[in-house]
Amino acid sequence: MHPEIIVQWPAVGAAVAAAFLFGGLWYGPLCGAAWAKAMGFAADFKPTSGQMRRAFSLQIVGTFLTVWVLAHTNEIWRASTWGFVGKDLPHYQYGFFGGFFTWLGFYVPLQLGKISWEMRQWRIFFINAGHDFFHLQIISQILAHWR
Numbered sequence: 645m646h647p648e649i650i651v652q653w654p655a656v657g658a659a660v661a662a663a664f665l666f667g668g669l670w671y672g673p674l675c676g677a678a679w680a681k682a683m684g685f686a687a688d689f690k691p692t693s694g695q696m697r698r699a700f701s702l703q704i705v706g707t708f709l710t711v712w713v714l715a716h717t718n719e720i721w722r723a724s725t726w727g728f729v730g731k732d733l734p735h736y737q738y739g740f741f742g743g744f745f746t747w748l749g750f751y752v753p754l755q756l757g758k759i760s761w762e763m764r765q766w767r768i769f770f771i772n773a774g775h776d777f778f779h780l781q782i783i784s785q786i787l788a789h790w791r
Contacts, residue, residue: 645726645727647719647720647725647726648725648726648727649715649716649719649720649725650719651712651715651716652715652787652790652791654790655715655786655787655790655791656708656711656712656715656787658786658790659711659714659715659782659783659786659787660704660707660708660711662782662783662786663707663710663711663779663782663783664703664704664707666778666779666782667703667707667775667779670774670775670778670779671775675771675774675775678767678771679768679771679772682764682765682767682768682771683768707783710779710780710783711783711787714742714743714746714780714783714784714787715787717742717746718738718739718742718784718787718788721738721741721742722738735788735789735791736785736788736789738784738788739781739784739785739786739787739788739789740781740784740785742780742784742787742788743777743780743781743783743784743785744777744780744781746780746784747773747776747777747780751773751776751777751780752773752776755769755772755773755776756769758772
């Protein structure tokens with residue numbers, strides 16, 4: 645028996661857009677000043693337009709890859725993907741646990757490595773890990789509900 649994974653491309657597009665906008669809010673008005681201070685940036689630091697284009701481009705690519713992988717990994721846990729009709733849990737549970745376990749197993753260890761090897765402050769860990777958690781929840785919930 646093989647899983648039948650169907651990627652909903654409109655959901656992928658919506659999840660990329662929502663996650664990208666959330667990142668702008670998180671590292672902008674919500675936590676941007678605290679993050680910049682903890683990173684050691686001067687209060688008046690402004691990246692060039694070229695730096696911003698590069699950052700936005702790389703962020704879009706990275707967000708797309710995250711969404712595309714979550715679209716597959718979240719579906720693999722559904723019983724219906726394997727042909728067992730009527731055995732699926734509620735969508736929000738697939739969304740929550742898909743985002744949570746991806747965060748816990750992949751993102752948190754990377755953030756801990758940055759604390760230990762790059763000598764970053766714990767404040768950076770909490771800002772970045774918080775972003776990663778909500779970022780993955782947004783993506784995972786959109787994918788889980790848009791089937």
